[in-house]
Amino acid sequence: MIWQFDIIILTFVIICGIATITIKDLLGAAILFGAYSFLMCLLWAIMGAVDVAFTEASVGAGVSTVLFVAAVFQTTRRSKD
Numbered sequence: 001m002i003w004q005f006d007i008i009i010l011t012f013v014i015i016c017g018i019a020t021i022t023i024k025d026l027l028g029a030a031i032l033f034g035a036y037s038f039l040m041c042l043l044w045a046i047m048g049a050v051d052v053a054f055t056e057a058s059v060g061a062g063v064s065t066v067l068f069v070a071a072v073f074q075t076t077r078r079s080k081d
Helices: 003-022 026-046 050-073
Strands: none
């Protein structure tokens, strides 16, 4: 594969990872975690590990993100930040 494409995806993975742990909004963090999982799925597929990529897409980007978003909607805010 084209190595420039790999570097671009890896840069986005690092940006999503850092943004996920630094963001204050829980819903935003859950969505960024889903984007991180999807980008990791792309990297696994590029490396040829299609079975790992499929698992990452279905569990990481799919089920986990839905569960995180559902958990965020079940919480309440204590203050008006």
